[in-house]
Amino acid sequence: xxxxxxxxxxxxxxxxxxxxxxxxxxxxxxxxxxxxxxxxxxxxxxxxxxxxxxxxxxxxxxxxxxxxxxxxxxxxxxxxxxxxxxxxxxxxxxxxxxxxxxxxxxxxxxxxxxxxxxxxxxxxxxxxxxxxxxxxxxxxxxxxxxxxxxxxxxxxxxxxxxxxxxxxxxxxxxxxxxxxxxxxxxxxxxxxxxxxxxxxxxxxxxxxxxxxxxxxxxxxxxxxxxxxxxxxxxxxxxxxxxxxxxxxxxxxxxxxxxxxxxxxxxxxxxxxxxxxxxxxxxxxxxxxxxxxxxxxxxxxxxxxxxxxxxxxxxxxxxxxxxxxxxxxxxxxxxxxxxxxxxxxxxxxxxxxxxxxxxxxxxxxxxxxxxxxxxxxxxxxxxxxxxxxxxxxxxxxxxxxxxxxxxxxxxxxxxxxxxxxxxxxxxxxxxxxxxxxxxxxxxxxxxxxxxxxxxxxxxx
Amino acid sequence: xxxxxxxxxxxxxxxxxxxxxxxxxxxxxxxxxxxxxxxxxxxxxxxxxxxxxxxxxxxxxxxxxxxxxxxxxxxxxxxxxxxxxxxxxxxxxxxxxxxxxxxxxxxxxxxxxxxxxxxxxxxxxxxxxxxxxxxxxxxxxxxxxxxxxxxxxxxxxxxxxxxxxxxxxxxxxxxxxxxxxxxxxxxxxxxxxxxxxxxxxxxxxxxxxxxxxxxxxxxxxxxxxxxxxxxxxxxxxxxxxxxxxxxxxxxxxxxxxxxxxxxxxxxxxxxxxxxxxxxxxxxxxxxxxxxxxxxxxxxxxxxxxxxxxxxxxxxxxxxxxxxxxxxxxxxxxxxxxxxxxxxxxxxxxxxxxxxxxxxxxxxxxxxxxxxxxxxxxxxxxxxxxxxxxxxxxxxxxxxxxxxxxxxxxxxxxxxxxxxxxxxxxxxxxxxxxxxxxxxxxxxxxxxxxxxxxxxxxxx
Numbered sequence: 001x002x003x004x005x006x007x008x009x010x011x012x013x014x015x016x017x018x019x020x021x022x023x024x025x026x027x028x029x030x031x032x033x034x035x036x037x038x039x040x041x042x043x044x045x046x047x048x049x050x051x052x053x054x055x056x057x058x059x060x061x062x063x064x065x066x067x068x069x070x071x072x073x074x075x076x077x078x079x080x081x082x083x084x085x086x087x088x089x090x091x092x093x094x095x096x097x098x099x100x101x102x103x104x105x106x107x108x109x110x111x112x113x114x115x116x117x118x119x120x121x122x123x124x125x126x127x128x129x130x131x132x133x134x135x136x137x138x139x140x141x142x143x144x145x146x147x148x149x150x151x152x153x154x155x156x157x158x159x160x161x162x163x164x165x166x167x168x169x170x171x172x173x174x175x176x177x178x179x180x181x182x183x184x185x186x187x188x189x190x191x192x193x194x195x196x197x198x199x200x201x202x203x204x205x206x207x208x209x210x211x212x213x214x215x216x217x218x219x220x221x222x223x224x225x226x227x228x229x230x231x232x233x234x235x236x237x238x239x240x241x242x243x244x245x246x247x248x249x250x251x252x253x254x255x256x257x258x259x260x261x262x263x264x265x266x267x268x269x270x271x272x273x274x275x276x277x278x279x280x281x282x283x284x285x286x287x288x289x290x291x292x293x294x295x296x297x298x299x300x301x302x303x304x305x306x307x308x309x310x311x312x313x314x315x316x317x318x319x320x321x322x323x324x325x326x327x328x329x330x331x332x333x334x335x336x337x338x339x340x341x342x343x344x345x346x347x348x349x350x351x352x353x354x355x356x357x358x359x360x361x362x363x364x365x366x367x368x369x370x371x372x373x374x375x376x377x378x379x380x381x382x383x384x385x386x387x388x389x390x391x392x393x394x395x396x397x398x399x400x401x402x403x404x405x406x407x408x409x410x411x412x413x414x415x416x417x418x419x420x421x422x423x424x425x426x427x428x429x430x431x432x433x434x435x436x437x438x439x440x441x442x443x444x445x446x447x448x449x450x451x452x453x454x455x456x457x458x459x
Numbered sequence: 460x461x462x463x464x465x466x467x468x469x470x471x472x473x474x475x476x477x478x479x480x481x482x483x484x485x486x487x488x489x490x491x492x493x494x495x496x497x498x499x500x501x502x503x504x505x506x507x508x509x510x511x512x513x514x515x516x517x518x519x520x521x522x523x524x525x526x527x528x529x530x531x532x533x534x535x536x537x538x539x540x541x542x543x544x545x546x547x548x549x550x551x552x553x554x555x556x557x558x559x560x561x562x563x564x565x566x567x568x569x570x571x572x573x574x575x576x577x578x579x580x581x582x583x584x585x586x587x588x589x590x591x592x593x594x595x596x597x598x599x600x601x602x603x604x605x606x607x608x609x610x611x612x613x614x615x616x617x618x619x620x621x622x623x624x625x626x627x628x629x630x631x632x633x634x635x636x637x638x639x640x641x642x643x644x645x646x647x648x649x650x651x652x653x654x655x656x657x658x659x660x661x662x663x664x665x666x667x668x669x670x671x672x673x674x675x676x677x678x679x680x681x682x683x684x685x686x687x688x689x690x691x692x693x694x695x696x697x698x699x700x701x702x703x704x705x706x707x708x709x710x711x712x713x714x715x716x717x718x719x720x721x722x723x724x725x726x727x728x729x730x731x732x733x734x735x736x737x738x739x740x741x742x743x744x745x746x747x748x749x750x751x752x753x754x755x756x757x758x759x760x761x762x763x764x765x766x767x768x769x770x771x772x773x774x775x776x777x778x779x780x781x782x783x784x785x786x787x788x789x790x791x792x793x794x795x796x797x798x799x800x801x802x803x804x805x806x807x808x809x810x811x812x813x814x815x816x817x818x819x820x821x822x823x824x825x826x827x828x829x830x831x832x833x834x835x836x837x838x839x840x841x842x843x844x845x846x847x848x849x850x851x852x853x854x855x856x857x858x859x860x861x862x863x864x865x866x867x868x869x870x871x872x873x874x875x876x877x878x879x880x881x882x883x884x885x886x887x888x889x890x891x892x893x894x895x896x897x898x899x900x901x902x903x904x905x906x907x908x909x910x911x912x913x914x915x916x917x918x
Binding site for chain 1 (some may be wrong): 616649890901
């Protein structure tokens with residue numbers, strides 16, 4: 001990167017918010033995705049929208065790549081500077097601008113964490129529904145840029161369902177405002193949702209107006225153990241078919257349950273093949289009835305053991321068990337490759353069987369947990385040593401087969417983690433070349449110089 | 460339009476599905492929008508996706524405008540052939556392909572009516588939530604193309620919240636498939652939602668996979684009369700602020716109530732300044748509690764009279780009263796101009812006052828009804844005679860002022876009807892020139908020859 005560009009960047013954000021030495025760049029050379037890293041040329045921490053606009057305008061003029069980044073907790077290498085250039089870190093734009101209870105909305109800057117918004121909303125008896133696993137560190141900007149899902153997707157939807165309006169800076173430097181404070185607004189193409197899930201390739205989000213919901217009055221959780229994950233999958237299908245749309249339907253296979261129990265000592269039953277967490281929220285009576293019915297359906301579908309919230313001291317501890325599946329698995333080896341192939345709900349059992357066969361075929365261990373209510377599986381492969389190149393290669397081949405199986409079953413290569421650099425090569429198998437060509441034309445309509453997060457979605 | 464193009468069109472759809480004589484074109488020279496009409500050169504009724512693709516490919520090659528159309532019930536002149544060309548009527552693609560209860564979804568062709576889908580879903584104890592006023596005639600294709608709202612928006616959202624996947628034909632003839640059967644799918648830009656609300660300017664939808672919900676177990680409705688609409692607006696704000704998110708919050712002003720009562724003889728109280736319908740659905744106990752609380756809040760906000768469902772024989776009759784507001788007003792004159800300016804909920808009372816002042820200033824009569832829970836107002840101007848050119852001009856000036864007021868109060872020029880040809884000139888005031896330029900670039904990315912519905916959104 002040319003010295004004049006470096007000087008201009010330093011001048012825009014101020015010397016205290018500019019980094020370029022090797023040591024300073026190391027933390028920004030990777031995100032939470034294993035096996036991907038790339039050294040940026042510089043890192044900048046803008047203070048506000050006008051500094052973001054100045055950086056982008058400069059970058060377009062000099063054809064310098066810019067990679068927007070929040071906490072760097074994404075799992076698809078969406079914030080790795082594949083082609084060098086500038087990492088644009090948005091964590092200084094971290095204000096909660098307002099919560100308007102009578103409008104059921106919040107207005108925030110992108111660097112605020114999802115958990116901070118949830119906490120602030122809860123003080124007003126409101127719910128910020130998107131609930132990704134990384135919520136304690138993940139920023140709202142990243143949550144929107146990846147259209148993050150989470151544990152409540154079945155009942156509450158995903159991030160795109162909560163984006164009312166955005167302020168965003170185009171790669172050419174113009175600031176646009178999409179949507180607003182309204183649930184109903186059809187003036188123009190739906191840019192709010194086009195930017196949601198665009199993984200920092202179309203524009204940089206500098207402010208968001210987000211819908212909140214009245215907080216549910218109560219919540220309850222139950223747990224059922226099954227002989228295997230496929231049986232749990234069939235129970236999930238039966239629950240939905242019975243007209244129940246619960247807040248929680250999460251499952252862990254035997255390997256995950258054992259890893260979690262080793263890690264957190266929650267008293268989980270480790271002899272079963274699968275654990276299903278089911279839960280709901282709302283009016284206390286309705287929650288109790290939903291839990292009872294879900295428990296009955298699990299029993300009818302050959303659950304080994306069913307316990308509902310009425311008998312459980314700490315329902316939250318069970319959800320914590322689910323949330324610690326990934327850290328628990330991560331302890332088992334150097335490298336934890338987590339994916340999120342997703343299939344239509346009635347195909348869960350079939351997909352689980354396929355994952356098992358694929359693991360055997362490639363000689364890898366795959367543990368699976370995930371959001372059963374969404375068909376959103378997280379098959380996870382632990383490789384003991386980073387030096388086991390053959391093991392890593394086998395894991396990669398296994399995941400390629402898993403993606404192909406997901407597509408074949410009417411699913412997707414990514415339910416909630418994103419495409420990023422990690423899955424770009426698998427995208428044409430799902431969308432086809434005509435659609436990929438259209439995505440590239442859309443990318444160009446936003447970013448004529450191709451400076452924003454190149455080598456990712458839209459490339 | 461050149462004779463070779465006419466011959467090719469006739470050959471693609473078959474002579475029985477091609478129209479070009481003056482008499483045949485008359486019904487396709489206007490939609491449900493008053494004051495807009497334009498004569499197309501031909502009308503075609505394709506049988507399937509491949510015929511749609513052939514028509515579009517031909518049109519791009521010969522630079523002939525194509526205007527996709529369902530029932531023509533839109534209210535923004537979105538399906539008027541402003542620049543001539545071909546009206547592409549999709550009513551022959553009217554199959555309900557499948558309902559999958561265990562996946563909570565339906566797959567349909569675009570020509571099916573919204574009401575037909577709702578009925579079919581109800582037979583499976585499922586709910587098709589989007590509920591536009593025109594639902595008995597409006598097609599699903601048009602419902603998606605306008606991102607239609609309706610009476611249940613506050614609790615259930617709008618059409619975009621229910622579009623899981625689309626098959627669509629690009630103006631250049633390629634067929635793409637966006638999304639699929641999943642709630643969670645982040646593979647690629649969100650084209651499903653970009654096409655939703657694009658008013659037939661980006662691609663032609665030929666199939667849709669749509670989310671359904673478990674049907675609510677029960678529903679109830681109440682009615683409150685207020686001294687004026689502003690008082691009703693304050694009660695609405697208080698209901699939401701109390702953490703209630705009801706299925707129905709609709710209001711009618713004095714003129715609407717009188718027109719409806721004259722039309723339908725429902726025994727409405729015509730001496731009050733405004734009527735507020737409130738309702739909810741779900742578990743019977745929860746519905747009863749919500750109705751009681753909403754009734755109490757209305758009383759606390761100076762309602763003249765409150766009756767809840769427990770005392771009403773036919774809750775549906777009350778909703779029917781709301782639904783017949785437009786036909787009832789239409790009887791009062793030759794010309795009924797209906798708009799849908801929308802403001803943040805807490806600004807409803809202020810907006811209602813502004814509309815009143817604007818009506819006085821321009822010497823027009825404006826009756827207002829609408830979806831109070833969404834801040835979605837339908838100010839409606841009745842002009843006695845089509846020959847009253849001065850009256851029409853005054854109405855148009857009044858609506859221009861109403862749009863400006865909506866924008867000033869943080870709202871939108873259109874909550875659910877769309878932009879079409881009718882409001883294109885007002886769009887820049889809301890979105891700004893930078894965003895309009897971006898919309899045009901997106902339009903070009905889809906439609907390089909500019910043949911799809913020219914003179915509308917994206918032009």
